[in-house]
Amino acid sequence: MDKMNRRRFLYSGVLFCCSAIPDLVSYPFSDGYARASVSDIRGEVFKGDAPEQIWKWSCEARYYTKILDDKTVCQLCPNKCVLSPGDRSICRVRVNSKGKLYSLVYGNPCAVNVDPIEKKPLFHYKPGTSAFSIATTGCNFRCLNCQNWEISQAKPHEVRYVELFPKQVVQEALSSRSLSIAYTYSEATVFYEYMMDTARLAKESGLSNLWISNGYINPEPLQELCEVLGAANVNLKAFSDEIYKKLNGGLLEPVLNTFKILHDHNVHFEMTNLVVPGYVDNDDMVKRMCGWILANLGPDYPLHFSRFTPKYKLDRLPPTPVSTITRFRNLAMKEGIHYVYVGNIPDHEGNHTFCHGCGKLLIERKGFFINKDGLDGEHCRYCKIRIPGVWI
Numbered sequence: 318m319d320k321m322n323r324r325r326f327l328y329s330g331v332l333f334c335c336s337a338i339p340d341l342v343s344y345p346f347s348d349g350y351a352r353a354s355v356s357d358i359r360g361e362v363f364k365g366d367a368p369e370q371i372w373k374w375s376c377e378a379r380y381y382t383k384i385l386d387d388k389t390v391c392q393l394c395p396n397k398c399v400l401s402p403g404d405r406s407i408c409r410v411r412v413n414s415k416g417k418l419y420s421l422v423y424g425n426p427c428a429v430n431v432d433p434i435e436k437k438p439l440f441h442y443k444p445g446t447s448a449f450s451i452a453t454t455g456c457n458f459r460c461l462n463c464q465n466w467e468i469s470q471a472k473p474h475e476v477r478y479v480e481l482f483p484k485q486v487v488q489e490a491l492s493s494r495s496l497s498i499a500y501t502y503s504e505a506t507v508f509y510e511y512m513m514d515t516a517r518l519a520k521e522s523g524l525s526n527l528w529i530s531n532g533y534i535n536p537e538p539l540q541e542l543c544e545v546l547g548a549a550n551v552n553l554k555a556f557s558d559e560i561y562k563k564l565n566g567g568l569l570e571p572v573l574n575t576f577k578i579l580h581d582h583n584v585h586f587e588m589t590n591l592v593v594p595g596y597v598d599n600d601d602m603v604k605r606m607c608g609w610i611l612a613n614l615g616p617d618y619p620l621h622f623s624r625f626t627p628k629y630k631l632d633r634l635p636p637t638p639v640s641t642i643t644r645f646r647n648l649a650m651k652e653g654i655h656y657v658y659v660g661n662i663p664d665h666e667g668n669h670t671f672c673h674g675c676g677k678l679l680i681e682r683k684g685f686f687i688n689k690d691g692l693d694g695e696h697c698r699y700c701k702i703r704i705p706g707v708w709i
């Protein structure tokens with residue numbers, strides 16, 4: 318691809334051509350809302366689906382072990398895929414070729430954008446700046462409500478991609494005047510090798526690295542990632558193993574462990590809970606979630622309650638009522654979380670930042686317009702208390 322064409326591609330948003338048709342689950346309607354009829358949607362390995370030849374955008378995986386009969390066990394995420402030669406992983410982007418595990422997404426992102434950092438969402442990290450954002454295909458989850466299923470549930474060769482190796486990503490980020498690189502949209506963990514090499518170069522060049530993730534990663538690779546991270550936004554999709562299994566195809570405990578590791582490594586992070594009607598709309602669950610956050614992480618990490626809109630396999634559900642999101646925000650603040658936000662609801666006071674000390678308005682957000690007159694450096698202009706986050 319020549320330079321002009323490549324640039325046009327880079328700034329043209331999430332691009333893909335995918336022939337997949339949503340495999341709609343059928344729902345019994347017992348309470349006015351749809352519920353999945355399956356109790357565990359965790360993914361399965363694609364037997365015999367690896368390409369015969371490893372292509373140009375491949376590299377040997379960094380976290381895996383070998384067992385008998387040339388089988389490999391991926392150690393990157395809790396799925397721990399066991400692959401025989403010729404198999405493809407649950408996340409669709411790793412294959413066993415002749416007894417070695419390879420990533421097929423090293424330097425071939427299918428989505429490249431320059432985004433406001435608030436879109437991630439990150440509200441307490443360098444507000445008003447831009448994040449150069451990349452994604453490859455693939456995900457280790459199977460969320461019924463995935464917003465980016467066209468790329469997250471696709472194999473690398475099924476979408477349009479551009480060649481962009483780590484050094485080029487950093488160059489593009491710098492020339493776009495972004496202060497950070499975000500690994501985002503699909504699931505950044507599954508393109509770990511590409512992310513890590515890019516993140517190391519980015520850090521050397523003075524850029525921050527942002528990990529936008531479902532948090533489904535094993536401790537060892539996460540600890541290595543923490544060395545180069547500026548900030549993260551991690552989904553806390555529910556506070557229930559049962560919901561994680563039937564809505565997302567994962568488990569809760571590894572995600573909670575991710576939060577503890579980020580906290581222990583002093584990485585700034587924010588949490589996002591997508592409030593899905595009929596699945597994640599229960600006051601008791603929110604109370605238990607907040608109780609765990611306060612006991613294990615403290616009150617200062619921002620929590621975002623995001624409004625669901627019909628999508629993918631849940632396209633027959635209604636959007637979350639605004640009143641539910643407002644109730645959850647009030648509940649979480651009452652429980653003691655200092656900074657609780659709403660997502661996907663314009664003109665709601667939960668888009669703004671209010672000081673946890675005196676309650677005054679610190680940062681006003683209208684769309685992606687930011688007015689941070691209430692901040693004085695890292696402090697509240699009025700009561701002088703330090704506001705948690707990274708502000709410069």
Ligand code: SF4
Nearest residue numbers: 391394397398406408
């Ligand atoms: S990262 Fe992919 S290959 Fe590795 S265990 Fe997770 S789903 Fe399987």
